[in-house]
Amino acid sequence: xxxxxxxxxxxxxxxxxxxxxxxxxxxxxxxxxxxxxxxxxxxxxxxxxxxxxxxxxxxxxxxxxxxxxxxxxxxxxxxxxxxxxxxxxxxxxxxxxxxxxxxxxxxxxxxxxxxxxxxxxxxxxxxxxxxxxxxxxxxxxxxxxxxxxxxxxxxxxxxxxxxxxxxxxxxxxxxxxxxxxxxxxxxxxxxxxxxxxxxxxxxxxxxxxxxxxxxxxxxxxxxxxxxxxxxxxxxxxxxxxxxxxxxxxxxxxxxxxxxxxxxxxxxxxxxxxxxxxxxxxxxxxxxxxxxxxxxxxxxxxxxxxxxxxxxxxxxxxxxxxxxxxxxxxxxxxxxxxxxxxxxxxxxxxxxxxxxxxxxxxxxxxxxxxxxxxxxxxxxxxxxxxxxxxxxxxxxxxxxxxxxxxxxxxxxxxxxxxxxxxxxxxxxxxxxxxxxxxxxxxxxxxxxxxxxxxxxxxxxxxxxxxxxxxxxxxxxxxxxxxxxxxxxxxxxxxxxxxxxxxxxxxxxxxxxxxxxxxxxxxxxxxxxxxxxxxxxxxxxxxxxxxxxxxxxxxxxxxxxxxxxxxxxx
Amino acid sequence: xxxxxxxxxxxxxxxxxxxxxxxxxxxxxxxxxxxxxxxxxxxxxxxxxxxxxxxxxxxxxxxxxxxxxxxxxxxxxxxxxxxxxxxxxxxxxxxxxxxxxxxxxxxxxxxxxxxxxxxxxxxxxxxxxxxxxxxxxxxxxxxxxxxxxxxxxxxxxxxxxxxxxxxxxxxxxxxxxxxxxxxxxxxxxxxxxxxxxxxxxxxxxxxxxxxxxxxxxxxxxxxxxxxxxxxxxxxxxxxxxxxxxxxx
Numbered sequence: 077x078x079x080x081x082x083x084x085x086x087x088x089x090x091x092x093x094x095x096x097x098x099x100x101x102x103x104x105x106x107x108x109x110x111x112x113x114x115x116x117x118x119x120x121x122x123x124x125x126x127x128x129x130x131x132x133x134x135x136x137x138x139x140x141x142x143x144x145x146x147x148x149x150x151x152x153x154x155x156x157x158x159x160x161x162x163x164x165x166x167x168x169x170x171x172x173x174x175x176x177x178x179x180x181x182x183x184x185x186x187x188x189x190x191x192x193x194x195x196x197x198x199x200x201x202x203x204x205x206x207x208x209x210x211x212x213x214x215x216x217x218x219x220x221x222x223x224x225x226x227x228x229x230x231x232x233x234x235x236x237x238x239x240x241x242x243x244x245x246x247x248x249x250x251x252x253x254x255x256x257x258x259x260x261x262x263x264x265x266x267x268x269x270x271x272x273x274x275x276x277x278x279x280x281x282x283x284x285x286x287x288x289x290x291x292x293x294x295x296x297x298x299x300x301x302x303x304x305x306x307x308x309x310x311x312x313x314x315x316x317x318x319x320x321x322x323x324x325x326x327x328x329x330x331x332x333x334x335x336x337x338x339x340x341x342x343x344x345x346x347x348x349x350x351x352x353x354x355x356x357x358x359x360x361x362x363x364x365x366x367x368x369x370x371x372x373x374x375x376x377x378x379x380x381x382x383x384x385x386x387x388x389x390x391x392x393x394x395x396x397x398x399x400x401x402x403x404x405x406x407x408x409x410x411x412x413x414x415x416x417x418x419x420x421x422x423x424x425x426x427x428x429x430x431x432x433x434x435x436x437x438x439x440x441x442x443x444x445x446x447x448x449x450x451x452x453x454x455x456x457x458x459x460x461x462x463x464x465x466x467x468x469x470x471x472x473x474x475x476x477x478x479x480x481x482x483x484x485x486x487x488x489x490x491x492x493x494x495x496x497x498x499x500x501x502x503x504x505x506x507x508x509x510x511x512x513x514x515x516x517x518x519x520x521x522x523x524x525x526x527x528x529x530x531x532x533x534x535x536x537x538x539x540x541x542x543x544x545x546x547x548x549x550x551x552x553x554x555x556x557x558x559x560x561x562x563x564x565x566x567x568x569x570x571x572x573x574x575x576x577x578x579x580x581x582x583x584x585x586x587x588x589x590x591x592x593x594x595x596x597x598x599x600x601x602x603x604x605x606x607x608x609x610x611x612x613x614x615x616x617x618x619x620x621x622x623x624x625x626x627x628x629x630x631x632x633x634x635x636x637x638x639x640x641x642x643x644x
Numbered sequence: 645x646x647x648x649x650x651x652x653x654x655x656x657x658x659x660x661x662x663x664x665x666x667x668x669x670x671x672x673x674x675x676x677x678x679x680x681x682x683x684x685x686x687x688x689x690x691x692x693x694x695x696x697x698x699x700x701x702x703x704x705x706x707x708x709x710x711x712x713x714x715x716x717x718x719x720x721x722x723x724x725x726x727x728x729x730x731x732x733x734x735x736x737x738x739x740x741x742x743x744x745x746x747x748x749x750x751x752x753x754x755x756x757x758x759x760x761x762x763x764x765x766x767x768x769x770x771x772x773x774x775x776x777x778x779x780x781x782x783x784x785x786x787x788x789x790x791x792x793x794x795x796x797x798x799x800x801x802x803x804x805x806x807x808x809x810x811x812x813x814x815x816x817x818x819x820x821x822x823x824x825x826x827x828x829x830x831x832x833x834x835x836x837x838x839x840x841x842x843x844x845x846x847x848x849x850x851x852x853x854x855x856x857x858x859x860x861x862x863x864x865x866x867x868x869x870x871x872x873x874x875x876x877x878x879x880x881x882x883x884x885x886x887x888x889x890x891x892x
Contacts, residue, residue, distance in 0.1 A: 113703075113705065113713070114760070114800075116711075117705050121712075122706045122708060172781060174769070175769065175835070177796055178784075179789075180784055180789065183783065184785045184788075185783060205797075208710055209796065216769050219768065280705035280711060281704055281705045281707070317708075402682075513693075513695070515693055515694025518694075558699040561750070563663055563749065563750050564701050564749050564750040566693075566702070567698040
């Protein structure tokens with residue numbers, strides 16, 4: 077059995093960037109790229125607005141760093157932010173060299189557009205399909221490296237941890253159902269977000285927090301999980317993302333009285349305030365009775381009619397397509413209904429500036445990781461460069477680490493594989509009876525999370541959710557399984573994904589309950605102020621089987637910017 | 645899926661079922677599904693999976709027409725399940741089957757590993773002398789991007805392979821999407837592949853197999869025109885054979 081030097085779980089932007097970085101660090105390195113979907117299906121594909129990087133005057137590293145720190149409500153680790161802003165432009169240029177069709181200025185330089193919470197315009201973009209173009213560019217580029225072996229549609233169920241070191245993964249080939257191990261000297265988790273823990277989310281069905289749960293089960297802490305981000309502009313019915321670039325290009329947010337209500341909340345930034353504040357402003361307006369009423373609840377209008385068809389077709393063509401296709405609305409002539417929608421997880425696997433977790437041999441990058449960049453609120457267009465910068469860092473670090481490690485030990489691994497096979501068979505594949513289908517239990521989890529862990533939280537709602545989670549877990553343990561086939565069993569995949577979602581939800585709810593303050597995306601109605609005395613700190617949630625997670629706190633690293641009131 | 649309005653009406657959705665471990669050939673199972681005005685075929689499949697039969701198998705993720713996972717035949721036409729509205733098929737029935745011209749793994753899930761090999765075969769990456777353009781930002785005008793832009797829009801959804809009459813009889817044909825992506829790089833001002841990629845495309849199983857029916861372009865959900873890519877490549881190759889300096 078081959079031991080790979082670097083094994084990457086996840087084939088989105090962070091995972092692919094890590095793979096190429098690993099083989100560029102050392103051409104003799106062997107990489108296993110393991111993903112439950114074909115890499116080009118990864119959710120990076122849905123990113124729209126763009127990728128922040130300081131390319132030229134009047135922008136500066138200082139500006140980008142301060143915008144990010146202020147946007148984070150001072151929960152970002154400032155040393156990490158400072159490295160990030162310097163690396164981001166290099167990564168944008170690297171992607172340009174690989175063929176990314178960045179939109180250009182008339183003189184041929186890469187264009188930038190304004191985005192929320194950013195001072196000068198610094199968001200590079202490929203029309204409004206930035207994530208799509210970045211993902212396909214880097215995936216197609218990765219095909220030229222013979223050192224990268226892909227395991228497409230392989231579902232990872234657990235990490236192999238021996239002698240305190242991560243030595244590979246166990247999982248099954250979805251097509252055949254064969255359970256096997258993939259031994260490795262180092263493992264990078266790059267599995268993306270966990271938005272599917274909510275019902276109303278921009279996230280695709282694949283975003284089930286797999287890497288977060290894998291690390292958590294292996295004893296690694298999940299950091300700042302009380303901070304999911306709510307994006308102000310989702311389509312009211314489906315939650316399909318309407319990019320912030322619509323407002324970056326000059327779009328207005330209007331309440332039912334036709335008023336640009338952002339003036340009341342972020343007068344200096346208007347529609348380009350940070351996402352947490354705009355989402356709260358919208359909900360506050362709804363509660364004051366100033367929203368439009370629709371079949372999916374209250375909504376606002378996002379209006380770009382004044383931009384004209386030429387600008388819309390050049391810079392926002394996908395938004396026009398989505399409006400027409402899914403709402404029957406042409407944004408050239410009509411405003412688009414929108415409401416806040418869960419979008420991104422600021423929290424994730426505890427990792428340092430190199431993507432290294434506290435467990436030897438285990439790394440994490442992209443949305444599934446928390447390297448300390450985003451704090452309590454990520455700025456729009458910082459997540460794509462995060463995938464590039466920290467994906468590359470993790471790839472390099474894992475390649476270096478692997479060179480000093482022996483091959484994985486075969487004997488314990490064989491036992492672990494047979495244990496895992498039995499677990500899947502007994503728990504799901506060979507189980508009869510049961511009443512409720514997995515999908516029904518998942519939808520109940522999602523609706524409850526929407527209700528209790530949304531834009532505004534209360535201690536009471538969070539406690540209700542905390543009590544609900546063990547009940548959902550019991551219901552899953554007694555679920556009815558219709559599919560006993562070994563071939564492409566998506567019901568098994570969904571059941572395992574729901575296990576992951578429940579683990580991750582536990583950390584979110586308990587971290588949120590304990591954070592008795594309001595900071596960034598975590599807004600408590602019972603603790604409305606930021607409390608730097610008690611909570612200028614990262615939450616770390618550790619798993620305790622059968623009990624709520626154990627919570628610990630870690631100080632925020634401050635270099636240049638002392639916390640101040642966050643006024644826009 | 646997201647919350648949905650209660651539907652008074654239903655629509656019959658018949659789904660192709662096939663498990664190679666048990667079945668000799670595919671059959672159709674039918675389900676009465678709520679006919680919500682804003683539901684697509686994918687919503688119907690998700691409703692079936694949660695409420696009627698957990699074993700129905702299909703791929704999906706983004707549900708916004710960009711990840712390319714949910715290509716399937718809807719009433720005989722290749723479609724993205726996330727963009728085919730049930731209301732357009734009312735009063736029904738809606739027959740959902742796997743794409744044509746691929747082996748079936750299970751139910752609606754096709755084996756697209758052949759495409760992954762074909763994609764790699766056309767070298768879909770920038771090929772150039774690393775020193776030619778220098779280390780910094782390479783300028784490219786929007787007019788230069790317009791040369792290849794539409795070919796870069798391919799989401800690899802496989803609808804064009806399902807519609808292609810050549811693939812149907814010659815499975816080894818490299819096919820529309822892969823040729824469009826090869827063209828995307830050949831037309832990129834930053835690419836210096838010269839005839840390297842073109843030689844691949846003019847060999848066996850490539851452009852000369854295309855009979856220019858144009859079905860690929862007709863079914864593309866992203867308005868890519870692979871038929872044009874193939875015709876352009878044929879033309880360029882012909883010029884290259886006639887003229888010593890042709891074909892770049």
